[in-house]
Amino acid sequence: MGSLKAHEVARFLVRPDITEGIFLAYGPDSGLVRETAQRLIKQLSGDDPESASVVTLDGSEVDADPSILAVEARTMSLFGGKRIVRVRGASKSIVMTLTELRDDAGGAAIVLEAGNLTPKDALRALVEAAKLGRALPCYPDSDETLQLLIRESFNQQGIRVDADVVTTLREILGNDREITRRELEKLSLYAAKSKVLTREDVLLLCADNGMLVIDAILDATGGGHAERLELALNRALSSGVDPQRLLAMATMHFASLRRWRTEVDTGKSPRMVLDSSRPKPHFSRASGLEQQLRLWSDSALATASERILQATGESRRRPALADPILRRALLAICIMAASH
Template identity: 75%
Template sequence: MTALKAHEVARFLARPDLSEGIFLAYGPDTGLVRETAQRLIRHLSGDDPASANITIFDGPDLASDPTQLPLEARSNSLFGGKRIIRVRNATKALVMPLTELRDDPGGTAIVLEADNLPPRDALRALVEAAKLGRALPCYPDSDETLMALMRETFNQAGIRADSDVIPTLREILGNDREITRRELEKLCLYAAGSKTLTRDDVLLLCADNGALAIDAILDATGSGHAEKLDLALNRALSANVNPQQLLAMLTNHFANLRRWRTEMDKGKTARAVLESVKPRPHFSRMAALEQQVRLWGDNSLATASERLLQATSDSRRRPILAETILRRTTLALCMIAATQ
């Protein structure tokens, strides 16, 4: 009986101990399932992948005609080469035809892709119990495996990534292996000429630029950086972000600053206050937020809140001037911050 653990799959793919039989990639991470099957097929194809005889089926199609699978597995290849059968969306409906091939696959490698399967699932049990069977669990990546994948990808491409590139990517991307691979390919293509990657490159190519522009508006206003504020406003407004929405977010931001400042005035450090916030602010904003909490006092924050409430009211009465009101108000607050 061969039941691999999730952490053993990568080692198996690097050097499979079988060249024929039934291979089952399964798990909740469909991107990783697909990638696992593709890597295994590349390895099984040998030194000349073009000569491999690869047939692809969809599980439901085979379930409607179970005889197709054993017939295809045992038919002779017209052009020689390794015979590989790939079955997507495999289910326990394939147990009967696979039982015929379990002990004698005739030199054929059958690579199955399936969703997450419980231990008692008939398909998983069949493959795990077969002498010529290997079940490959594909579960969502941990932080460590994803960051290792990123480092390996950049190293293979000869790209030097700044120290904050990988942590930034990890914050932006989820755990889906296929999405991660796609984003890494995009970054490698972007850096193919310069062979360098910075955090700004990652934010430009992979992040939600609308959300980043809004954060930039909040932080530039609160920190007193007029030039950054102008650039961020232009980016957000060109992306059709509603000026009234921005005023509402600014109002909320300054309300948060006032609440955090109250905690700081009770004796906490700015860092301790921010680390206790739920959800915790993105790590890339922590330094700017610390600066703002220290910069603004309660009286000036009260003044800022009053200005924003008045601006919101004015923009609702005269929507056509909403952008002008937004720019005038944020610049005024920016000037207050700059003189604190």
């Protein structure tokens, strides 16, 4: 069988067990699909990539003339190198042509890029069943894989990062691999001479992609600012920030507020509590967090935390409705804050 698990793809890209046939990179993360195809093509090109013949076709071209795929796959490389045919936006319309090439690709590698395919999809089923076929699922990064990617990227460039850089970047970045790579390349270029990267550098260069937006969502929710909340949510979700990650961040935020509120209830001032907190909140949020500590009682924070917990469970059971579930929960909590 030519089906790989998502966690097996990275190892396969380093050492593919076949070098010809049909390779299908598919999944909801289009950036990761493209990166997977590019890495595979680089690996298949061998020690002399310049001699490889790589032809790129658009899915619409192949749909209009399916025979073009077979012609390109069976055309001999001018310089005798590896023949690789890449098809972007592949769909099940090319299944008939691929059926002819499934058992004899003539030494060529056909690398297909597709969206999220179900197990019953004809294209995926054909590749998984082929002896010379490998289906490579590309799903959004988890916390673990994203943090590993961040560390490896900076280690390869010899860049030393402060302890909170990785966690800050994880909070900023969404789950689109292409955007992640672009941001990491930007940061590596910025730190190319100094070989040092701080949290302040990350916020300066990447905040527009998420961190400040996430902070804005949390502070608008806790501070009772409905209009600000709507704007920040629209910005974050349109940038590909995972709704479940926002719910997780909200859980952490209200857990922190509740912990700090307990100290305030012993007689300490909100500013004193925040100044002694470790890790200390970023100075830009200090006044907003002080306001939230004055607005919320412990019992109200417990109610808000329970509401977020319920929304988190519901979003996991019904992932297609994660966006509206997130919006409804945070707006309800925002209204609670505004009524205090």
